[in-house]
Amino acid sequence: xxxxxxxxxxxxxxxxxxxxxxxxxxxxxAPGDIISQIAPEDATVExxxxxxxxxxxxxxxxxxxxxxMAGMIKGDLGTSYIAGxxxxxxxxxxxxxxxxxxxxxxxxxxxxxxPLGILSAVHQGTWKxxxxxxxxxxxxxxxxxxxxxxxIILFSLKLGLxxxxxxxxxxxxxxxxxxxxxxxxxMLTRTTRSSMLDVIRQDYLRTARSxxxxxxRVINKHALKNALIPIITVVGTQxxxxxxxxxxxxxxxxxxxxxxxxxxxxxxxxxxxxxxxxIMKTITISIILLCVDLLYAVVDPRIKAQYAGKGGKSHGR
Amino acid sequence: MADETMLVSKxxxxxxxxxxxxxxxxxxKGAMLGLVLVILIVLIAIFSGIFLDYETDVIGQNISxxxxxxxxxxxxxxxxxxxxxxxxxLYGSRYSLSVGVVAVIIALVFxxxxxxxxxxxxxxxxxxxMRASDMLAAVPSILMAIAIVSALGQSTLNLMLxxxxxxxxxFVRITRAAVMTVRNQEYxxxxxxxxxxxFKIIWSHVLPNCLSPxxxxxxxxxxxxxxxxxSLSFLGLGVPSPDPEWGSMLSAGRKFIRGYSYLxxxxxxxxxxxxxxxxxxxxxxxxxxxxxxxx
Numbered sequence: 001x002x003x004x005x006x007x008x009x010x011x012x013x014x015x016x017x018x019x020x021x022x023x024x025x026x027x028x029x030a031p032g033d034i035i036s037q038i039a040p041e042d043a044t045v046e047x048x049x050x051x052x053x054x055x056x057x058x059x060x061x062x063x064x065x066x067x068x069m070a071g072m073i074k075g076d077l078g079t080s081y082i083a084g085x086x087x088x089x090x091x092x093x094x095x096x097x098x099x100x101x102x103x104x105x106x107x108x109x110x111x112x113x114x115p116l117g118i119l120s121a122v123h124q125g126t127w128k129x130x131x132x133x134x135x136x137x138x139x140x141x142x143x144x145x146x147x148x149x150x151x152i153i154l155f156s157l158k159l160g161l162x163x164x165x166x167x168x169x170x171x172x173x174x175x176x177x178x179x180x181x182x183x184x185x186x187m188l189t190r191t192t193r194s195s196m197l198d199v200i201r202q203d204y205l206r207t208a209r210s211x212x213x214x215x216x217r218v219i220n221k222h223a224l225k226n227a228l229i230p231i232i233t234v235v236g237t238q239x240x241x242x243x244x245x246x247x248x249x250x251x252x253x254x255x256x257x258x259x260x261x262x263x264x265x266x267x268x269x270x271x272x273x274x275x276x277x278x279i280m281k282t283i284t285i286s287i288i289l290l291c292v293d294l295l296y297a298v299v300d301p302r303i304k305a306q307y308a309g310k311g312g313k314s315h316g317r
Numbered sequence: 318m319a320d321e322t323m324l325v326s327k328x329x330x331x332x333x334x335x336x337x338x339x340x341x342x343x344x345x346k347g348a349m350l351g352l353v354l355v356i357l358i359v360l361i362a363i364f365s366g367i368f369l370d371y372e373t374d375v376i377g378q379n380i381s382x383x384x385x386x387x388x389x390x391x392x393x394x395x396x397x398x399x400x401x402x403x404x405x406x407l408y409g410s411r412y413s414l415s416v417g418v419v420a421v422i423i424a425l426v427f428x429x430x431x432x433x434x435x436x437x438x439x440x441x442x443x444x445x446x447m448r449a450s451d452m453l454a455a456v457p458s459i460l461m462a463i464a465i466v467s468a469l470g471q472s473t474l475n476l477m478l479x480x481x482x483x484x485x486x487x488f489v490r491i492t493r494a495a496v497m498t499v500r501n502q503e504y505x506x507x508x509x510x511x512x513x514x515x516f517k518i519i520w521s522h523v524l525p526n527c528l529s530p531x532x533x534x535x536x537x538x539x540x541x542x543x544x545x546x547x548s549l550s551f552l553g554l555g556v557p558s559p560d561p562e563w564g565s566m567l568s569a570g571r572k573f574i575r576g577y578s579y580l581x582x583x584x585x586x587x588x589x590x591x592x593x594x595x596x597x598x599x600x601x602x603x604x605x606x607x608x609x610x611x612x
Contacts, residue, residue: 018452026461029468137600141593143544143564145551146585149571153578247459248548263552266463274464282455 001297008290012283017069019282024065024275027266055081068272077279078272080265087276090261097167098257101180101250102242104173106235108181109188114231116185117192121200122219132189139186148179148252165254176253180246184238191234195227202226228299236292240285341605348601354594362410374404376559384577393583396566397573402580405561406587412562413591416477416555417543421535423481424542428488429531433519435489436496447493450486458483459548466554476555480545484538491534495527502526529606536599540592547588563588 043051052058056067068078077087113136120132155175156164162171199205200223208222209215247259254260258277265273297304342348369375379399387394393402435446453461465479499505500523508518547564549555556562558569563584570580 014448015452015455018449019455022452023456023464026464026468030464137593137596138589141540141596142589143547143551143585143592145548146567146581146588149567149574149581149585153574153581157575157578241457247457247463248551251552262460263463266460266467269467278456278460281457285455 077276080273081270094258104177105180109184113185113188117189120193121196136186136189145248151175195230199223199227240288338605345601347597351594351597365407375408394579409561416546417539419477420480420542421538424484428485429492432489432492436493450489454486499526533603540595
């Protein structure tokens with residue numbers, strides 16, 4: 001099992017190199033560079049040239065990228081062109097906000113979808129099932145930013161109950177969390193339903209019922225526990241993607257998270273900031289996904305046995 | 318002569334299979350609703366170009382009529398420069414649909430080619446393709462699209478390209494998985510033994526047997542491509558104004574959210590109905606193409 005974890009962490013290295021190169025290159029390709037934004041308006045050609053040299057823009061991209069990566073090996077993610085502070089610090093400043101929003105959204109999603117998914121699977125084919133599935137499909141089809149705006153119209157402008165944006169109190173997180181959470185709810189409800197349906201017809205459930213286990217316990221313990229793997233996979237992937245920062249929702253609600261930081265940095269061509277944030281993000285996402293894979297072993301003893309046997313084989317999808 | 322009989326029997330087989338799928342589709346109310354709505358939206362996209370004049374109805378400004386609430390003359394109201402929101406929405410279907418469809422075609426071409434090569438040949442080639450695709454998938458698609466659009470410049474074509482490129486990994490995955498289930502079948506060995514070259518085998522024997530997941534994925538991807546494209550337009554990186562793409566209409570209406578909420582309501586509704594019908598159709602197709610999956 002340790003070998004497996006180490007192997008997975010080592011696999012991160014080529015991924016980080018690939019992603020950082022991709023991002024560095026694509027952003028560098030964009031017309032107009034940072035100098036035009038840093039330079040004072042009345043800068044002479046010579047001054048601009050000096051600035052370009054100071055920031056290393058006179059060197060070819062491969063060399064600049066090489067220098068950036070050399071710094072990264074030493075643990076230095078570079079310094080933001082615009083803010084002038086280390087990328088790592090800026091990222092860490094925003095991370096708690098993103099974490100808060102991510103966990104709140106996942107909470108909204110889990111609390112709604114798992115009961116709904118179970119309900120829908122248990123009453124398969126009835127009106128309860130149909131209504132749940134229609135709601136799930138609606139949630140899936142609704143653009144995130146639109147839902148956010150609708151919530152603002154209803155709860156902030158018409159009812160005046162909640163703030164329409166910003167950050168600080170508990171009230172500020174409710175609308176963004178519902179916005180992100182609803183998008184996730186759709187997917188998770190569908191997964192819970194289909195995974196429960198897989199389990200619900202198994203023989204061991206019939207056995208449990210026939211030996212007199214109450215129906216509630218059959219569903220909540222025997223069925224749900226066996227249906228958990230796909231559910232965990234989806235929750236894990238969703239958590240990972242939320243930790244990357246919900247760019248759109250953060251924009252709608254002016255939530256100061258990582259997503260906005262990256263979006264603003266892309267717009268201002270702050271290459272070290274974008275590349276650094278994306279590297280941090282990749283690392284966070286990979287670690288979450290690794291934890292999800294390890295969770296399988298906790299949930300399912302059969303998988304645990306496999307880890308012990310082979311010492312390293314991926315089980316996720 | 319022998320060829321002819323083969324052709325006839327092949328045709329017969331195909332038709333009967335299509336009929337079987339159609340029969341299953343028809344029983345699924347959601348899928349039929351989706352199909353009808355998709356056809357309707359496509360018709361709107363086609364006919365809005367005939368009945369609405371781009372210069373006057375769609376982008377022509379009329380300040381005296383600005384910001385009028387929905388009424389009989391303007392069922393969905395007018396925007397901040399007096400353009401009729403309904404005309405713009407109807408005409409906007411052309412942008413949203415074409416961006417979604419073209420983006421997915423781009424993703425389809427690259428994704429299916431790479432995926433089938435990876436799945437069929439395996440080995441080092443597969444390893445390289447899959448790792449590259451994982452890498453692309455690791456960058457969140459909206460961010461990658463933003464980076465691509467800001468690198469290439471803001472235009473409708475670049476929007477299609479950006480959304481298309483970010484959808485490639487899903488197609489690579491799905492195609493590879495499907496190809497892998499087919500590649501060891503006996504009929505593949507048979508076609509190899511009669512000396513067909515590998516690419517011909519992939520094209521005429523492997524891919525036709527992998528179609529159902531690809532078709533389903535295509536329908537669902539058009540839906541998510543429409544959402545991605547409108548999100549980018551919402552961020553100001555999509556279809557440039559004054560063209561009436563739904564996402565950019567929403568983004569423009571957002572400034573008037575106080576008091577003129579209909580400006581954000583209707584474009585979003587249009588996106589949602591389109592995406593919902595594509596999702597319904599995609600789900601229905603999945604159930605009809607592979608009854609085993611239906612639960």
